[in-house]
Amino acid sequence: MSPSRRRRLVxxxxxxxxxxxxxxxxxxxxxxxPLIDHAGxxxxxxxxxxxxxxxxxxxxxxYLPAAAVQAANGERVVAVRISDTGPDRPQPAxxxxxxxxxxxxxxxxxxxxxxxxxxxxxAAAPVASSDLAQLPGGWSGGxxxxxxxxxxxxxxxxxxxxxxxxxxQTIGARRIAVQVIAALGL
Numbered sequence: 001m002s003p004s005r006r007r008r009l010v011x012x013x014x015x016x017x018x019x020x021x022x023x024x025x026x027x028x029x030x031x032x033x034p035l036i037d038h039a040g041x042x043x044x045x046x047x048x049x050x051x052x053x054x055x056x057x058x059x060x061x062x063y064l065p066a067a068a069v070q071a072a073n074g075e076r077v078v079a080v081r082i083s084d085t086g087p088d089r090p091q092p093a094x095x096x097x098x099x100x101x102x103x104x105x106x107x108x109x110x111x112x113x114x115x116x117x118x119x120x121x122x123a124a125a126p127v128a129s130s131d132l133a134q135l136p137g138g139w140s141g142g143x144x145x146x147x148x149x150x151x152x153x154x155x156x157x158x159x160x161x162x163x164x165x166x167x168x169q170t171i172g173a174r175r176i177a178v179q180v181i182a183a184l185g186l
Contacts, residue, residue, distance in 0.1 A: 047115040049123035052162075053093035053108055055081035061094030063183040064107055064176065069096045072172040072179075073165055075104050088112045091184060102166065105173070107180055110160040117155040124153040124162045131170075135178060143170040152177050159186055 059080030060066070066077040075098050082092035091109040098104040110120055121141040125133070130142030133154050139161070141154035149166040152173035161180055163173040180186075 047113075047119040049120040050088060050110055050112065050116060052124075053083035053089065055093075055095045055103075056084050057082055059094065061092070061096070061107065063091060064094055064180055066096060068179055069105050069176065072175045073105050073167055074172070075099070075166075077104070083108075088116075098166065103164075104166045105176065106162075106164045107176065108160075108162040108164075109180065109184065109186070110162070112158050112160070114155070114158050117158050117160040120160045121153040121155045121162065124164070125151050133170075133174070135174075135181065137181075139177075139181070143174065145170070156186070161186070 059082050061080055061082060066080055070077050073096075077096045078099050079097040081095040081097070083089070083095075085092050088111055089109070090111050093106060093108040095103045096105045110117060112120075125142030125144055127142060130144035130151075133139075133141045133143040133152055135154055137156065139154040139156045141152075141160075143152040144150065145168050146164070149164065150168055150170045150173055151162065151164045152170050153160065153162040154177060155161070161177050163177045163180070165173045165176075167173075
């Protein structure tokens with residue numbers, strides 16, 4: 001590159017920088033710089049997981065019979081409640097109650113973007129602390145014991161399946177996840 005061409009390029013870059021600075025300085029709106037991934041281009045702010053559902057009506061759970069929960073969890077189911085549905089929750093979350101009145105198992109199906117599905121699974125079973133959970137068909141996530149039992153959470157594309165149980169072992173929650181995915185044709 002010739003010296004005169006290099007000078008023109010430097011002048012154009014400086015002028016563009018000054019124009020950008022003037023536009024920001026004269027604006028009355030605050031400017032938030034984008035998050036920068038040092039390995040690549042700007043990335044969006046962190047994706048937030050969807051809050052866990054709450055029971056709102058009496059059951060039954062149309063995609064999972066109480067008998068299947070009793071077999072997998074080893075406790076008698078005395079009541080079933082379900083959550084509301086919505087655009088990101090096409091199926092109600094199902095809450096299966098034990099004889100002592102506490103939730104012994106919860107199923108939760110979320111239909112959203114792949115990023116939100118992964119964030120929700122990671123919130124339920126954090127990558128940093130959980131064991132890798134995988135199911136046939138490309139489902140992946142995590143499983144781990146929790147303070148109240150265990151969780152098995154997986155996602156594929158924009159769908160997340162999160163199973164929590166009052167049992168310390170994750171195998172029952174895994175079995176329920178397999179049954180839910182099969183029953184709903186996910």
